[in-house]
Amino acid sequence: MNRRGFLKQSSASLTLAGGAAMAGCVGRGGERLTMAGYTGGDVSIRTGELVAFETSLDGAIIRRADAGYNDARTIWNACIDKRPALIAQPRSTTDVAKVVRFASQNGVSLSVRGGGHNHCGFAVSDNGLMLDLSQLNRGEFNRESSSAIAQSGMTWAQFxxxxxxxxxxxxxxxxxxxxxxxxxxxxxxxxxxxxFGAGCDNLIGAEIVTATGDIVRAGLRDNEDLLWALRGGGGNFGVVTKLRYRLYPLSHVLAGLIFFPLDDVDAVGAFLDGYLADAPDDLNVWMLHRMAPPSPVVPRNHHGKPVLILAVTWTGDEATGERAIAPLSKIAAPIATAIKWRPYPEWQSALDGAWGDGFCNEWVGGYLNAYDGPVRDIIAKYVNIATSPLSDVKVARLGGEFSRCGDADSSFGHRDANYAYVIQTRWPRDEDSARHLAWTYNFHRALKQVDAGGVYVNFIGKNEPATRVEAAYTPSTLARLRAIKSEFDPDNLFSQNANIVP
Ligand SMILES: Cc1cc2nc3c(=O)[nH]c(=O)nc-3n(C[C@H](O)[C@H](O)[C@H](O)COP(=O)(O)OP(=O)(O)OC[C@H]3O[C@@H](n4cnc5c(N)ncnc54)[C@H](O)[C@@H]3O)c2cc1C
Structure with missing residues (x-):
């Protein structure tokens, strides 16, 4: 089915799937509903307005007293405990437009939940309107054009x-x-x-509901500026309802983990820094530094001890990959090696078990020019005194196709950095957060002394100042993003994100 056919069919069938709208009808008892306003303070919504809004939707509105409210407001980071006044679960793009129009016309604070995985908890806010896209989770691929259109409630597992x-x-x-x-x-x-480049480099089209509730398309031929902004500028420009991706032939990868004692980080790191500089694009390596998990592939005597884990992906043919990866297992004596030829989705979900919801999380990050001695010393020092065995710091080698995209192609910056890093602190919800946060921020302060400057917006910490977002972009990119923001969202309705102030 072509793209237009898919759009038409999905919206028609989703409309038919509606009907739950009257469950938990708002406005019961004739009261007005006080909600948080998006420019600050509260706004008061007339009952008639609420009822008209609710009945106009094919999807559901969930209120605090309704069954399912707690499930719907819960996101990945268990330390985010916010209680929206209303949760809207649209069933079509038209529904999304109605929700956005309701928020903008009534001055209501609006948060947008895609997969709900942002550690800062942007997807939900106290007493606001939460727009939960989870019901919009269908996709369609087009073999001829090697592309796929996904509704924006999809997860990577579904896609x-x-x-x-x-x-x-x-x-x-x-x-x-x-x-x-x-x-x-x-x-x-x-x-x-x-x-294949960054995720956003393969975004070749989008359907967006803007702050006025209008539905617009951005693509390589229409609204190119908006597409450029969406490639790295976050959720600042509207609610994206459909994303169109470029796809590549890739079925299997040679991939897995190589474990070393963290004491070997210098030997392994010095080799890697050089080896990866000349590696083919097919080789992708992330360095994970943490306490060894109680995994069956790790010998028992290493469980809970500091380790360096190389997460290796090879996207070419198996035999060449074996030759390319072999030197990595010989740098020092690995504790364990678990690399195999496997379907890409299997590798894509291999770490899921360690990163489920129900735990508290804080992430902070930046970029590195080199994975060199000073960087490795700081990482080793802090991982050895980690406050939680669930935390880690990941360092991802960039380069390859990622670095061939320039500022003209996307707003996602820092393409010349050799590595991105992220400190991922994770602890049980019932533990006092203070010591985990202190470890995180001390660690980050130390790494910032030696990093390359800049940050990736999805790795900005929850408690970092709002101005930190400026470090994600070059001054000219930021100026262009601000101009596009001013055009599409001059009043900053979409502010619950790494915010670009219009
Ligand atoms: C376990 C885990 C693993 C991760 N792995 C990686 C990784 O490998 N690489 C990487 O780059 N990042 C990774 N991240 C970070 C992740 O990319 C960000 O947290 C991202 O924001 C999550 O997207 P989401 O849709 O799930 O988030 P949400 O919390 O739903 O939304 C995050 C932000 O996007 C905005 N938004 C959501 N949906 C829309 C929409 N439809 N239209 C407009 N704006 C919208 C929201 O308003 C919010 O500001 C990971 C995060 C977690 C928790």
């Missing part, structure tokens, strides 16, 4: 499941439960960015 059937893939997140929109609009790195 990869769809495209893998045709032996196709594009650059997604390294954990499959992550949502397409937050990842892609922020930039998107993963197991494939060196081969």
């Amino acid at each position: 990869d499941g769809l495209t893998h059937r045709a032996g196709l893939a594009t650059t997604g997140a390294i954990v499959s439960m992550v949502g397409l929109p937050g990842y892609t609009l922020g930039g998107g790195i993963g197991w494939l960015h060196r081969k």
